[in-house]
Amino acid sequence: MAEPPQATGDRGAVRARARELLALAGPVGPDLLEEAVWLHDELEDPPCDRPPAEAAALRRWILPRLPPADGSASVTHFLRREMFARGVLDTGPGPRRRMRVWDYLGTVRFMAYAGTDRALLDSAVQAFRSCLAVAGELPAAERAGLTDHLDQVRCRLAALLGMRYNQDREILLLPQRQRERAAIRDDLAEAIALTEQVGEGSRASGGSRPLPTEWAGVRAQLLAYRWQDAPAERRSDDIDEAVRLLEGAPTPTGDLASGLAWWGSRSLLANALIARGRREDLRRAEQLVTEILDRPESQEPLVRAGILQTLATAHMLRAELDRTDAAAAAAAARAYEAAYRAGLQGNLRASWDAATQHAGWLRLRGRRLDSARRYGEAFRVLPALSRLQRDRGHKEQVLVQAADVSADCVRELALSTDPEDRADAVLVLESARAVLLSEALAGPGGTAAADDDQDAVRLARLAAELDALRRAALTSAAPDALARAEAAHREYAFLAERLRRRDGIARSLPAVWPDVCSAAGSAALVYLVAAAGGGAALVVPAGAAAHDAPVGVDLPDLDRRTVRNLLAVLAEADALRPGERSPRTGETNSRLARRLVEELWHRVMRPVAAELRGCGRAVLLPGGLLGMLPLHAAGLCAAPRVDDWWFLMEETVLSYAPGVGVLTAARRAAATAPSLLLATEPPPSDGPGGTPDARAELAAVRSLTRVRPRVLAGREATPERLLRGLDECDVLHFAGHAESVPDAPLESGLRCAGGRLSVRDLLARGPGRARTALLCACSTARVGTELPDEAVGLPSALLQAGFGSVVSTQWTVFDNTTGPLLKHLYGRWDAGQDLAEALTGAQRAVLRGLGGPVMANPWDWGAFVHTGA
Secondary structure: OOOOOOOOOOHHHHHHHHHHHHOOOOOOOHHHHHHHHHHHHHHHOOOOOOOOHHHHHHHHHHHHHOOOOOOOOOHHHHHHHHHHHOOHHHOOOOHHHHHHHHHHHHHHHHHHHOOOOHHHHHHHHHHHHHHHHHHOOOOHHHHHOOHHHHHHHHHHHHHHHHHHHHHHHHHOOOHHHHHHHHHHHHHHHHHHHHHHHHHHHHHHOOOOOOOOOOHHHHHHHHHHHHHHHOOHHHOOOHHHHHHHHHOOOOOOOOOHHHHHHHHHHHHHHHHHHHHHOOHHHHHHHHHHHHHHHOOHHHHOHHHHHHHHHHHHHHHHHHHHHOOOOHHHHHHHHHHHHHHHHHHOOOOHHHHHHHHHHHHHHHHHOOOHHHHHHHHHHHHHHHHHHHHOOOOHHHHHHHHHHHHHHHHHHHHHHHOOOOHHHHHHHHHHHHHHHHHHHHHHOOOOOOOOOHHHHHHHHHHHHHHHHHHHHHHHHHHOOOOOHHHHHHHHHHHHHHHHHHHHHHHOOOOOOOOOHHHHHHHOOOOEEEEEEEEOOEEEEEEEOOOOOOOOOOEEEEEOOOEHHHHHHHHHHHHHHHOOOOOOEOOOOOOEHHHHHHHHHHHHHHHHHHHHHHHHOOOOEEEEEEOHHHHHOOHHHOEEOOOOOHHHOEEHHHOOEEEEOOOHHHHHHHHHHOOOOOOOEEEEOOOOOOOOOOOOOOHHHHHHHHOOOOOOOEEEOHHHOOHHHHHHHHOOOOEEEEOOOEEOOOOOHHHOEEEEOOEEEEHHHHHHHOOOOOOEEEEOOOOOOOEOOOOOOOOOEHHHHHHHOOOOEEEEEOOOOOHHHHHHHHHHHHHHHHOOOOHHHHHHHHHHHHHHOOOOOOOOOHHHHOOEEEEEO
């Protein structure tokens, strides 16, 4: 299938592609049909009095190729067929035609929404609003003749606003989203007002104007929302009115429309009864849902998952009314699990909702480990669910909702005695970080194309299947589990690679255990997380196999407050000049640094080091704010004699990575041996805390024997020339200013003469020849703080842009320490060590004064970190 144009505003490209399809005769595959539908809708949006001729031609081309209306067609295609066949969009020019087109666009976008891409829901709301606005332009007599249809549009708009309100109200309890409360509640108020307008119109006609079929269901659902969200002491009889409205739904007559109406009214009635929550209401709701599940309309996985979740909620509430009712509790658990599995077939939002609701209930009952397992299931669909959202704000909404439970969930799983739980903990972390990294770096073409959706959902299903097969392999429950897992992983890898090729950079894909094992081939992986009640580490040993599980390490003294306190110490040290004392503590930055790394040793790395004993190399994958701390520099330096100081990096080469997907890509990218080094001198800087004199760095660069450096100095180092240099060199050594913008990583970059070379520029350019970067500037390794578990900084961004290995700094660096360290680093690198080994060797050398002055204090050498391969 040809890729559709990326920019919807490129109308010329859309029309040209439409003409190519119109030239095709005979049957076509589903991909081309979907593309034709997409092109048609693009040409009609926004509606105009005289649309492009290609739009009408596409309708004629599409109509005979749509699936027959015999039950095999989707509801969306069924409605599209009906509207195309009746010539709804072929009305003569004028407001009436624009109104009809807005109605069509709202309908098909809502049907395509299916609980996944929030942008489609928002677009449908706007289309129906536009439909009503355009209707106001019609002459009064003509508008009167459309009263029934406009009432239907009002009901549809009210239903969509209610749906959006229901989705958004989940964030009303989050303090950081309080500013959105009024806008969220406005949706509900507007929706209820629309139903009242329809009802008043019917009453004013004396009954001659019947209410739309869907009016009672829509209004009842909105009243139930208002009743649920009102304080108990201020609740009115909304819920009783909702139940009355939904009673007596007509029996389906056999056609699709009546079947859907019956199913919808029964489902809404069940939800209203559940909201009222009396024992007899819950019993009846269970009966209603059971009836619905027996209907053919409910067999489609898209809707079945939601129905099963309704059933689970009824069982759960009945179990809460009577804690001795074990049968209701067991039935709720089975229904939640069934809803989760059904959602994997195409309604990932339902899978997420079923798993998180089940987890919350278990947590309420004190079953924290079982709760963590359910939250783990929810996080496994997070990458695909996020991918299906086209807007970063909507992705963030899903992530923020998960913020309070992710770290706690991982800690519970990490400390479990069950090896399956510990492996799940790693996959939960990988899934969350993949989403955060890809969304923070969503550059040109950064959102998934519509034709990627099926692949994304299929990946989520395969990830769940691989989880089950991994559990079977770990427990030896299925002798053939490993062979089946290998086959499933081959399919997973094929789909993942196809999506990566379309995206240009690695996107949010579900993590699978074989990929983790592959990444741990030559180095142990150490995942670190800090939760409200303590922290945990998960150590995946080097050479881990499919049947292995990570080792869980309890870090009881590493909670979120401790991390913030340690960051405060680091910030205090970084604000001081060498030798200056803190006005608060009276300590110098050197003394503060020693205190910091000792705290990191005792609270974090000492228990981890016990698991790394004898391991020559490890990759640290810290979560969230932990990534801003010098974990690699942890050690003991309180003894009076420097000779008695000891640091973990003297025993183990430590580097960092944001996740195994990026680490694996970085290893591929770093395979090229350097043939030419590009070094840049900074333009002059008069500001405080500027980059140190780069002469010592350049001297270290020029000492290389394997390569001949090319130098861009001063005003020669423009963004344009630097970009050209990256296509001619293997290594970038940047001795100028860098700017890390943790909460907007695309804006991070290198300050050059006459401008800045940003990560956005590098992503737009694509991978070049340069695959290694040494950023010898201040604070270039800081990560983000805006989102939960943010794992994005300038090094991670560069890895995503095609670099394989990055050296950067966690705080301000100065020439008197940078020069000697880089001399050792380049000497080792020139001798054949890889960059991580060379950096660790250089830090060991300056620490012990090998071939130069002793720089034992971690403030002098600990700023430099290695990220990647």
